[in-house]
Amino acid sequence: MDNTDFRKYAHKIVDWMADYLANIEDYPVKSQVAPKEIIEQLPASPPQNGEEMERILQDFQRIILPGMTHWQSPSFFAYFTANSSFPSILAEMLTATLAAQCMVWETSPAAAELEQLVMNWLREMLALPEDFTGVIQDTASSATLCAIISARERNSAFSINREGFSHNKYRVYCSEQTHSSIDKAVRIAGIGQNNLIKIATDEKLALRPDELKQAITADIASGKKPLCVVATLGTTGTTAVDPLPEIAAICREFNIWLHIDAAFAGTALILPEFRWMSSGLSQADSFVFNPHKWMFTNFDCSAYFVKDEDLLIRTFTILPEYLKTQTHGQVNDYRDWGIALGRRFRALKVWFVIREFGVEGMQKKVRQHIALVQNLTAEIEKHADFELMAPTVFNALFFRFHPASCDPADLNKLNENLLQELNASGSIYLTHTKIAGEYIIRMVIGQTSVTDEHVQRAWRLIQKTAAELTAH
């Protein structure tokens, strides 16, 4: 392909992109293909000779697209959103074109300096403590792993980095509602899954500080070393908020690293009315939230903030000869701030998004999502055959179908069938969780283009499908 053809196809693809996003509601939200349906349509071996772009694009539309779930559909209510936006997509196009590998300042000074700037902007937007320093990571999973490794190195005076473990007495604590990325991080960091202590939760599914303190004191009494507590703002199951002030006080008392996982709900901190949940946050050692979930920024982009920047860098710095630069020490060489050496230019899309929305524009959109969820929560509350299963805090709600006629022992199956039917319709996409053995439908309303009409249409479909399931 030459530059002339590149220009031709780039224009064609941009037209396709705008059409796709304009007509996204014509596609089934959840891909309806069966396992192997895509791979069986494709040749097992690569082509020996180059193919025409025209044909590649045809196959993209004919074979690949039916196998895509349309995450940007306004009727996507599953998992947590990974919403995007026009400015974010435009920035991703530029990033792809520059195709820069931004591992150190010298490999693209603007990428490093823009990252520093947008992380300061985000810190200000979320009203995070001024002594926090930010770095962009790929995902919250990586950021949490960085936090646990940093805690380990602080506690061991960097001896585990050098010599490996001389003991394995470390303990990490989180609530039983915490995300599985914490389990993964303790495994990778060498702490071991059995040393991740899951603390019981209260009626709102938030971590119980009294139970935490008890677990820590019992561990100390038996010779264990409490290393880190992970508190969550907005758990994945039901968006519960762990009580930071109490947890922070315990961490301070026992000199334990406090990491805060706000992967999804962190975006809500751009609204002053949600800052109650960050009380105590100034005591934390690290904090992560994902602009790639609810902040209109294409996956991937995770914002990781630490109180002790030098400690983070010392934990991850390795400086071989071939990476030495003249400017080392005067600038941010972000390869030293996390796990991967190579880095995408992620700051550009954050900069585009914040500038194009403006802080107020973003606040307005996020408030709209929260209002949509509150309206629907009120409707579900009024409905005799549906019940809410957890408090509505952010832009997610948790409910199940519970007709009086249904034997309680059959409720899980009934709701599983309901979810299956809804997703098979292609009109909407929802996912579930289980709390204390009860099957719960989760509905997350955070799409960039979602309106009240989409929510009302979904709610009508849920009621109709549920009624049909029990009609015979």
Ligand SMILES: *Cc1c(COP(=O)(O)O)cnc(C)c1O
């Ligand atoms: C989504 C989520 C994660 C994982 O995020 P990744 O960026 O996919 O690693 C971690 N914690 C919570 C609370 C989440 O909601």
